[in-house]
Amino acid sequence: MTDPSGPREIAAFALMAAGVGFDLLGCVGLVRLPDVYNRLQAGTKCVTLGTFLLLLGVILLSGLDAMGWKALLCLAFLSVTSPTAAHAIARAAHRSGVPLAPGSVLDRYAEDGEGREGPEPAGGPSGDAGEGRP
Amino acid sequence: MNAMDLLLAGLLLGAALCLWRARAGPTPADRAVCVDILGILMVGFCAVLSARTGRDLYLAVGLSWALLSFVGSLALAKHLEGRRFDD
Numbered sequence: 406m407t408d409p410s411g412p413r414e415i416a417a418f419a420l421m422a423a424g425v426g427f428d429l430l431g432c433v434g435l436v437r438l439p440d441v442y443n444r445l446q447a448g449t450k451c452v453t454l455g456t457f458l459l460l461l462g463v464i465l466l467s468g469l470d471a472m473g474w475k476a477l478l479c480l481a482f483l484s485v486t487s488p489t490a491a492h493a494i495a496r497a498a499h500r501s502g503v504p505l506a507p508g509s510v511l512d513r514y515a516e517d518g519e520g521r522e523g524p525e526p527a528g529g530p531s532g533d534a535g536e537g538r539p
Numbered sequence: 540m541n542a543m544d545l546l547l548a549g550l551l552l553g554a555a556l557c558l559w560r561a562r563a564g565p566t567p568a569d570r571a572v573c574v575d576i577l578g579i580l581m582v583g584f585c586a587v588l589s590a591r592t593g594r595d596l597y598l599a600v601g602l603s604w605a606l607l608s609f610v611g612s613l614a615l616a617k618h619l620e621g622r623r624f625d626d
Contacts, residue, residue: 421587432552452553460583475595498619
């Protein structure tokens with residue numbers, strides 16, 4: 406594609422420019438924010454939205470041909486996998502004992518006992534008592 | 540100069556910021572977050588590259604990159620949690 410000329414190309418290019426802007430904001434948040442959970446929040450949400458906008462721009466630019474269908478498939482995969490990976494990393498960070506930032510006021514996951522260390526004394530780093538597996 | 544090159548340069552700048560945090564991150568969880576987010580950024584980079592060149596090969600690369608990055612993030616999360624991979 407050369408420089409955007411028609412209205413559809415201009416709309417697609419605006420979507421993609423907004424996507425790159427969101428990606429950059431997410432990366433700035435990744436650099437600037439104080440602890441892992443804040444960085445995960447900024448990074449995952451902003452970068453996922455930015456990549457969605459980029460893929461929507463590609464779909465709008467090319468229509469539903471081979472490229473558009475691949476972009477749509479990519480968008481569907483990302484909308485499933487990105488929140489799952491972010492949730493797994495946040496839980497793993499909390500369970501591996503990464504402290505919260507000094508200004509944090511609430512830690513509901515620790516108040517719930519992390520689903521693992523309740524009344525039972527069995528612990529250990531590899532015990533899976535929270536899964537309720539017999 | 541093509542207008543898409545600006546978008547590619549912006550995405551590369553974001554990837555550089557992400558790699559800086561992966562180098563400077565104080566905990567291993569920071570680095571896992573950076574690997575995850577770099578994967579999503581590279582999917583967007585492949586999408587822009589595909590729109591820039593008009594070939595759908597790059598979107599296939601981005602699609603497989605999204606799936607492999609997801610599996611890698613889950614494996615890193617399991618490893619951080621101190622559990623084995625078949626747990």
